[in-house]
Amino acid sequence: MPPRMLESAEAARRLGVKLPTLYAYVSRGLLRSHPSADRRHSLFVAEEVEALAKRSRGGRTSATRLATVTTAVTRLDDDRGPIYRGRAATELARTTPYEEVAALLWGEPMEARRWEPLALRPPDQLATLDRLRWSVLMAGSADPLRADLRPESVTAVARRLIATMASMVPQDAEEGAGPDGVGGSMAAVVARGLVERPGDEVVRAVDAALVLLADHELATSTVAVRVAASTRADLYDAVLAGLGVLAGPLHGGASQLAWGLLHEAERVGPERALDETLRWQQRLGGFGHTVYTHGDPRYPVLESLFESVASPAQVAMLREVVGLAAARRIPMPNVDLGLAALALATGMPDDAGRTLFAVARVAGWTAHYLEELEERPIRYRARAVYAER
Numbered sequence: 001m002p003p004r005m006l007e008s009a010e011a012a013r014r015l016g017v018k019l020p021t022l023y024a025y026v027s028r029g030l031l032r033s034h035p036s037a038d039r040r041h042s043l044f045v046a047e048e049v050e051a052l053a054k055r056s057r058g059g060r061t062s063a064t065r066l067a068t069v070t071t072a073v074t075r076l077d078d079d080r081g082p083i084y085r086g087r088a089a090t091e092l093a094r095t096t097p098y099e100e101v102a103a104l105l106w107g108e109p110m111e112a113r114r115w116e117p118l119a120l121r122p123p124d125q126l127a128t129l130d131r132l133r134w135s136v137l138m139a140g141s142a143d144p145l146r147a148d149l150r151p152e153s154v155t156a157v158a159r160r161l162i163a164t165m166a167s168m169v170p171q172d173a174e175e176g177a178g179p180d181g182v183g184g185s186m187a188a189v190v191a192r193g194l195v196e197r198p199g200d201e202v203v204r205a206v207d208a209a210l211v212l213l214a215d216h217e218l219a220t221s222t223v224a225v226r227v228a229a230s231t232r233a234d235l236y237d238a239v240l241a242g243l244g245v246l247a248g249p250l251h252g253g254a255s256q257l258a259w260g261l262l263h264e265a266e267r268v269g270p271e272r273a274l275d276e277t278l279r280w281q282q283r284l285g286g287f288g289h290t291v292y293t294h295g296d297p298r299y300p301v302l303e304s305l306f307e308s309v310a311s312p313a314q315v316a317m318l319r320e321v322v323g324l325a326a327a328r329r330i331p332m333p334n335v336d337l338g339l340a341a342l343a344l345a346t347g348m349p350d351d352a353g354r355t356l357f358a359v360a361r362v363a364g365w366t367a368h369y370l371e372e373l374e375e376r377p378i379r380y381r382a383r384a385v386y387a388e389r
């Protein structure tokens, strides 16, 4: 296998140094740089960077540290957002259906495949996220070949799982999977679950949202999936681990808070809604991001999709909310505000953002799952530092 190569910024990030320091390492002979194919960038062998990182700790590996993840799935670019195997998600969202983007993430040819759900009847009165989790559990228990971890078997499971989860989105059990629930793209199936009789515009917006949410490098839920994969859990169990983390309000809940803010802004006006929210919640859901320091590049894509389906009053309302937040020096909007706005304008329920996230992210989780299967098993086992309290 050819060595895994890191770009300068990634190598510097791994070593915890700035770019000039990285180049100083090269000129001091501590690290070799290699020209890229177009000879315009320097590349570094991942293993050599790792060895240097270890040397700088006096040759010791830190027992308390979790494994370093080197990935070829998604790179996060501060300006362009997530880049899926070299292709910007913000571009793909405009041009490419979710199913093809999933294949891209999995390293498969981007061609039409079968995405067929299992016919399941969920128990009544489960919340949407619980319906999704229930369907993963049931699909796993019905699969006698779930221990087959060959890549082509794993991606076949992923397609069936995503199609099954998509068919679980409807609130009405009667409309779940089954001959009538089948049909159309994943976006069409999910849109039908979230909106009564969605038009083409809404299905297109849902498809774009699924693409934008399909992966986000090492989001906490993805770490959970990788940890599960490192124990060689099957894909069903790994996805359940991801969904468990996604259920945390700090991960999957921000768009619901943002939906509440926008809903209030429609009801009582943006200024009062913002004031009240800040008074009770201190932070505005849907603003700020741990990775993107000058704005989440996924937001403008969702904002323009929102504008294609929203009323002029809603468009004005969102602009005012964003303007008021900027005037108060609140960080820029993130993907969750875009999801919330889209949900509000199309009449989707307040937790629609999380539902879209959960279905979409199975594509990324599967890509990371496959990558983790190539790594040393149980590599995330760390040691704690014990201190009595």
Ligand code: ACO
Pocket: 250, 254, 282, 283, 284, 285, 286, 287, 288, 289, 290, 291, 330, 331, 334, 336
């Ligand atoms: N609303 C109001 N003020 C905010 C917000 C917000 N959403 N986000 C950050 N700020 C303020 C902070 O209070 C802080 O002000 P201070 O310097 O006066 O104390 C300043 O902006 C910088 O904030 P940090 O906490 O340093 O920003 P950080 O990058 O750590 O926070 C985070 C990122 C956690 C996402 C935060 O912006 C937040 O809580 N957002 C709301 C929840 C949300 O939308 N989460 C989904 C984002 S997805 C993700 O990042 C995993």
